[in-house]
Amino acid sequence: MASLASKLLLTGKAIFSWLFRQISQRFKQLIYSNDSADYIAWRNQFLWRRLGLCFWVAFPVIFCSFVLDCYRIFYLNQTEFYPQELKHLLVIENLVMGFFLLVCLKFHKTKFGRKYPGALFLCVFFSLTLIQQIIGTFCGVAILNLGGWGLTFTAQATIMPVRWRLHLLSQLLLLGYYIGVNSVLGFTNLYRSYPLITVELILFIFWFCFICDLGVYSYDRLQRNEFESRRELRIFLHAISHDLCTPLMGNAIVFQNLLKKSDSEVIVSSKILKRLLEGNSRQINLIQSLREAYTLEVQGVKLHCEPIKVSTVVNSVLYDLEPFIRENNTTVHNLLSDNLPLICADPTQLSRVFSNLISNALKHNPYEITLTIDANPQGEKILCRVRDNGVGITQNQCKRIFELYTRGENARFMPGLGLGLYVCRQVIIAHGGNIGVQSQPGIGSTFWFTLPIIE
Structure with missing residues (x-):
């Protein structure tokens, strides 16, 4: 029995060590990125372009929300979710969000927006989510807007599926403000039938954000692999033309010098012929070497x-x-x-x-x-x-x-x-x-x- 227990203990330790190594390796791959400078530049340009598309989606959504809230509150007088004294809060939220989005759109057209699309991404996200929390803080209530958060998380993961760390940072800052600031100030939820935070709420937000960020990470890695594959193909094609350029131009210079002679019949020395033959031999070797390097090893030289x-x-x-x-x-x-x-x-x-x-x-x-x-x-x-x-x-x-x-x-x-x-x-x-x-x-x-x- 003792020997069996020791064997089981050793097996358990081995399994635990293997799991720990696998998790550590995956975690290091997430934390330390080995993206090339070319891909980072392409990704920033992609994010900047998609931010322009995000404005086209955000403004109609805010306008529809503004019209719907005005219709419900001032025409139908439906305020079952909002206290009567805070019914103006919905209108103020939409107006302030629209204003800050206009400011972000202005920065999007500047050099700052092109150079720092990640910072502009966070500004747009906070304009759609964090401003509502700040207004609620001034009004003395905590606003839990799961529908708005879910729509924003899904939209940004769909429209701008790159740089998953930015998505995760924006989500953590929003949740940190909602839980931390409201807990410290002792605010209760605006929808008074709901507590400020529950286990079910934490699990729901965690898995929702995890799925969105996982989709962003997968798309980003797929784009990187495709970009690097095309880059390697360009390297292969350019390497052939670049390496063959020198001997070909050398031969061209020799031929030009021969044509400049006044004699009707040009006598070519054995030394010149030897040089031309050696240049042609090197061209053939380069072609074979490059073909083998690209065919057998995608990133490397055989x-x-x-x-x-x-x-x-x-x-x-x-x-x-x-x-x-x-x-x-x-x-x-x-x-x-x-x-x-x-x-x-x-x-x-x-x-x-x-x-x-x-x-x-x-x-x-x-x-x-x-x-x-x-x-x-x-x-x-x-x-x-x-x-x-x-x-x-x-x-x-x-x-x-x-x-x-x-x-x-x-x-x-x-x-x-x-x-x-x-x-x-x-x-x-x-x-x-x-x-x-x-x-x-x-x-x-x-x-x-x-x-x-x-x-």
């Missing part, structure tokens, strides 16, 4: 690693970019040594990283800059750097420069980049390294990344 030298990869990239380097009158200092330790990396993907960093330095800086490429062992990794003495990058740009579509206003002289640096980060992370940037405006930029050394 690698075909082998022992390679960093200097070999850089020399090959500089060879491809030589026409652009000459065109920009750029001075390149290649300080890479052939004696550096070998790394285990995908040569095609690593070429993409160096090609993006070097070509971005050429495209987003003035002519005649100095470009320095070096690498040094640091413990179990190699630190690679691509430095330039160009226009530099502000600290705000450095924080977001590796995100997709982060660009400056001037594509020629501003260093804010779009796709290339995002791809660089994905490739380096897939290799088990890190990537970053150090820069100051007017001094230049240093892009660095680390790669593991072969043991």
Whole structure:
């Protein structure tokens, strides 16, 4: 019996620990959001647009409520729910709510409303619910309006089904005011046959709000997944065009130089043909690599690693970019040594990283800059750097420069980049390294990344 009891106790502890871990994991997912900056911007814009739709619904509802209350109180003289001395309260509530909604509508058209749609959401919600509570406080009564609350909760969950934390915050503030303020002041319910709060009332409000917030959370996650899927598809399509642009433009420059010669028959040297063939081979490798990366791994890069030298990869990239380097009158200092330790990396993907960093330095800086490429062992990794003495990058740009579509206003002289640096980060992370940037405006930029050394 003792052994059986101990086994049951251990089983119960194991089940309890598993449940606790599952609940903690779900709770952390709710509290800590990993939404991308692009999705957050889209969600705020979506919320702002839906707030405009909310005004179109709220004003007719308030007008109908105002007309109905006036008809019941002043024409039919039905005041069985309201005391005779407070019958004017319904009319005042509707007028004040309409006024504050007009103020919110005015702010909706301003820059503040576009920038802070969450704050405007709370203002609209409080205009529909909390103002009634404040008026009741001044009149010395507690107003329990379950019908109005339910209509407001349902409407905001249907019209604006994003940012569930805002929905939960608005509900908690309303319930906190109703229970807390009225309990402290000792007010009784306006409908005197009902107590201020009951267990049934708490359970009803809890499950009603829970269902509304759950619907908002589910829709928000569905929209995020769809948004990220489309974003990944855009990354895949843009990566192909971006990565193939450099070798194709290099070939175009070679052909243009050949056409400028006066000879009717152009003699092409074996060196030029070799360069064209190498560029075409890299194009084919890039297409295959990108297709595999998108097909097999939605968010990531599939690698075909082998022992390679960093200097070999850089020399090959500089060879491809030589026409652009000459065109920009750029001075390149290649300080890479052939004696550096070998790394285990995908040569095609690593070429993409160096090609993006070097070509971005050429495209987003003035002519005649100095470009320095070096690498040094640091413990179990190699630190690679691509430095330039160009226009530099502000600290705000450095924080977001590796995100997709982060660009400056001037594509020629501003260093804010779009796709290339995002791809660089994905490739380096897939290799088990890190990537970053150090820069100051007017001094230049240093892009660095680390790669593991072969043991």
